[in-house]
Amino acid sequence: MSKTLVWVEHDNASVKDATLAVVTAAAQMGEVTALVAGSGCDAAAAAAAQIAGVAKVLKADDAAYANALAENVAPLVAGLMADYDAFVAPATTTGKNIAPRVAALLDVMQVSDILSVEGPKTFTRPIYAGNAIATVESTDAKIVVTVRGTAFAKAEATGGSAAVEAVGGAGDAGLSAFMGSEIAKSERPELTSAKIIVSGGRALKDAETFQSVIxxxxxxxxxxxxxxxxxxxxxxxxxxxxxxxxGKIVAPEVYIAVGISGAIQHLAGMKDSKTIIAINKDEDAPIFQVADIGLVGDLFTLVPELTGKL
Structure with missing residues (x-):
């Protein structure tokens, strides 16, 4: 049976939602082993062990992996790949930073942003901003893929009981250093996990108007x-x-597009939403071609009126 190694995205305490979709995809390729690399990441490893479908968890606990620097993580993954047939990572900022380096170290081609698993080495992925879906078959001995999280159901976060095994790597490669981060804090749900999203476009004129309307x-x-x-x-x-x-690829239950014309690049990030509601004064705007509900009119009148009725 094929064996897949899944990169677990986490904050050293809990597992990010993106990982759950990756586990679902990886399970269709073979037996799943989850890799938790971090510093003081016992809680994250324990959480990964509970994910349904995970057979084993590898925990690499080292200060070098504290901030998931790709230059340090990629050699660790490449070293572990001798025992695995595929490496699977989420198509997030971190996943897209690590996976190409792993592919380069293994001297294989990466298959990016997969939408489905059609066979052991066959996948579908979007091209031309999602206007076409390509079926790709790899001939490499090792497979490296990134997974579009919105295309797969999330594995259950509890119910598993995988064993946790400690592993080591080369540690700090000395190629990069973490200098700090400025993280925006908000009480709102994070975009990629929100069930409802309200989005605004250029028609909102300026930052103040955006805030007052949206x-x-x-x-x-x-x-x-x-x-x-x-x-x-x-x-x-x-x-x-x-x-x-x-930007971010989202698939909420409801997506409300306010003053967004619907350029192809924007549609590529939200057209998998369950229900799309568009508000725009231009009845010929491309957004209406994908919208389930369309409201033609002045957003500065319609949105406050809608807000007042809720």
Whole structure:
């Protein structure tokens, strides 16, 4: 039976949701071993051991892995791959940083952002901003893939009882150093895990208007706030709000697009949403082609009215 090694994304205490979808994908490729690399990561390893479908957990506890620097993690993964047929990581910022380096060290081609597993070495993945789906078959001895989290159901976070085994690596490669981070704190749900998202576009004119129109609606719905690239580039909101091909890929239960025309790059990041509601004064806007519910009119009138009725 094939064996897959899954990179577990975590904060040294708990496992991130993106990992659960990766476990589902990896289980279709073979027996799943989860790799938890961090510093003081016993709690994260214990949480990984409880994920349904995980057969074993490898724990690499070293200060070098504290911040998941790809230059340190990739050699660790490459060294472990002698015993595995595939390495699977989430298509998140961290996963997309680590996986290519692993592929390079193994001298294999990476298959990125897979949507389904069609066979031991066959996958589907989006191309042309999601306008076409390619079926890709690898001929490499080892497989390296990243998984689009919204394309797979999340494995149950509890119910498993995998054994935890300590492993070691080369430690600090000396190629990079973690200098610090500025993490935006919000009481709102994180975009990639939010069940409802309200997104605003360039039509909102400026940062103040964006806040005054979008925030009250999001507050009423308990929703996450997103934005188009145009709104982010214009400085209305921070970069981590961006939804789209060059932002975050989301698939909430409800996605409300306010003043977003629906450029192909934006649609690539949200078209898997269960219900899409579009509010735009241009009845010919591309967003209406994917919307389940469309409301044509002035957003500055319609959104406050909608907020007031909730």
């Amino acid at each position: 925030t009250p609606l999001a507050d009423k719905l308990g929703a996450g706030i997103g934005a188009s690239r145009a709104a982010v580039d214009a400085g209305y909101v921070p970069n981590d709000y961006q939804v789209g091909q060059t």
